[in-house]
Amino acid sequence: MSATSNKIEMRKLGDSGVEVSVITFGAWAIGGWMWGGAEEKDAIEAIHASIDNGATSIDTAAVYGYGRSEEIVGKALTGKRDKVQILTKYGLRWDSKDGEHFFDWEQEGERKEIYRNARKKSIIEECENSLRRLKTDYIDLYQCHWRDHTTPVEETMEAMVELIKQGKIRAAGVSNFTSEDIETARKICPIASNQPPYSMVLRDIEKNVLPYCRENNIGTIVYSPLQRGLLTGKFSPDVQFKAGDHRANQIHFQKENIKRVNTMLDKVRPVAERHDATLGQIVIAWTIAQPGITSALVGARDAQQTIENIKAAHIKLSAADLKEIDNAIATLELVPV
Numbered sequence: 001m002s003a004t005s006n007k008i009e010m011r012k013l014g015d016s017g018v019e020v021s022v023i024t025f026g027a028w029a030i031g032g033w034m035w036g037g038a039e040e041k042d043a044i045e046a047i048h049a050s051i052d053n054g055a056t057s058i059d060t061a062a063v064y065g066y067g068r069s070e071e072i073v074g075k076a077l078t079g080k081r082d083k084v085q086i087l088t089k090y091g092l093r094w095d096s097k098d099g100e101h102f103f104d105w106e107q108e109g110e111r112k113e114i115y116r117n118a119r120k121k122s123i124i125e126e127c128e129n130s131l132r133r134l135k136t137d138y139i140d141l142y143q144c145h146w147r148d149h150t151t152p153v154e155e156t157m158e159a160m161v162e163l164i165k166q167g168k169i170r171a172a173g174v175s176n177f178t179s180e181d182i183e184t185a186r187k188i189c190p191i192a193s194n195q196p197p198y199s200m201v202l203r204d205i206e207k208n209v210l211p212y213c214r215e216n217n218i219g220t221i222v223y224s225p226l227q228r229g230l231l232t233g234k235f236s237p238d239v240q241f242k243a244g245d246h247r248a249n250q251i252h253f254q255k256e257n258i259k260r261v262n263t264m265l266d267k268v269r270p271v272a273e274r275h276d277a278t279l280g281q282i283v284i285a286w287t288i289a290q291p292g293i294t295s296a297l298v299g300a301r302d303a304q305q306t307i308e309n310i311k312a313a314h315i316k317l318s319a320a321d322l323k324e325i326d327n328a329i330a331t332l333e334l335v336p337v
């Protein structure tokens with residue numbers, strides 16, 4: 001492949017001046033936390049493969065592996081800072097009990113209580129820690145991971161205004177926010193983007209928050225577009241996850257739902273065959289073709305998965321392809337757990 005063919009589309013995040021690649025590399029699984037472990041060598045190779053193949057935006061979070069994912073990203077980006085956009089998140093703390101209790105997680109015999117904490121003082125401290133772990137002096141997009149209901153959104157956004165002024169972050173984003181909370185946030189600080197979940201089998205944002213962001217020129221970077229790997233079609237209903245893999249308890253991974261999703265994917269397979277693509281690539285191409293979606297935030301374990309996923313940025317689905325896929329999705333009904 002020539003150097004120029006490695007370029008993929010970049011899209012603007014609102015008026016922030018930050019642009020992200022249409023496929024963003026998701027660095028959650030490479031930290032191993034909640035995904036049953038991961039190898040650092042594979043992780044670094046995956047990040048390098050992402051950058052080399054044009055997906056120059058990398059998303060992580062302080063909480064992923066309790067700092068480990070950010071450290072791996074920092075290590076992988078040594079000497080490459082000017083080629084990438086670093087997206088990270090704050091507001092989930094494992095090392096203090098202030099704020100709103102979110103959930104507990106036990107892995108490899110270690111139990112942690114995770115708190116939503118979006119207080120100004122905590123964010124300022126978290127930002128310093130993230131900059132150190134990421135080995136950089138600025139973050140391109142700093143996102144509030146989850147709304148902390150014990151802290152007014154205004155206070156959280158005051159921290160963003162200060163960090164932008166100090167040049168430590170280029171733009172403020174949010175994640176898992178409602179349109180009402182985004183509206184409140186924007187009164188204090190411009191919001192470049194929201195990061196919600198979205199996939200062929202999880203389309204809740206189409207009702208409210210996605211139209212709101214489109215109308216207000218706010219970017220939407222969607223996470224888990226492969227529904228955590230399920231939409232690659234590789235899972236059999238009898239899958240046994242490793243200890244510490246959160247997918248075992250998720251609704252989409254219940255036996256009957258894996259069966260139903262695979263039946264739906266069989267109807268998408270002819271589109272994949274016409275494009276000489278994998279199912280996962282068609283799923284990603286469909287995601288970035290949806291109106292209002294700025295970037296698909298795709299996780300990958302290693303370089304091979306990364307390279308496969310990024311090829312989706314070069315697939316142009318026709319209106320007929322999109323219709324065929326939408327018809328397939330419409331046949332799917334998940335069973336509640």
Ligand SMILES: NC(=O)c1ccc[n+]([C@@H]2O[C@H](COP(=O)([O-])OP(=O)(O)OC[C@H]3O[C@@H](n4cnc5c(N)ncnc54)[C@H](OP(=O)(O)O)[C@@H]3O)[C@@H](O)[C@H]2O)c1
Pocket residue numbers: 025026027028029059060145175176195222223224225226227228229230232234280297298299300301304305306308309
């Ligand atoms: N803001 C939030 O609250 C939030 C929440 C979740 C995720 N995120 C972000 O979004 C990113 C992506 O979401 P996600 O990781 O949850 O889900 P995803 O992108 O839907 O799925 C990623 C997983 O699918 C499997 N996979 C990926 N490419 C594959 C391929 N080509 N062939 C076969 N399997 C493949 C890998 O797991 P296996 O190989 O183990 O199957 C990989 O870890 C995260 O890394 C994170 O940055 C944000």
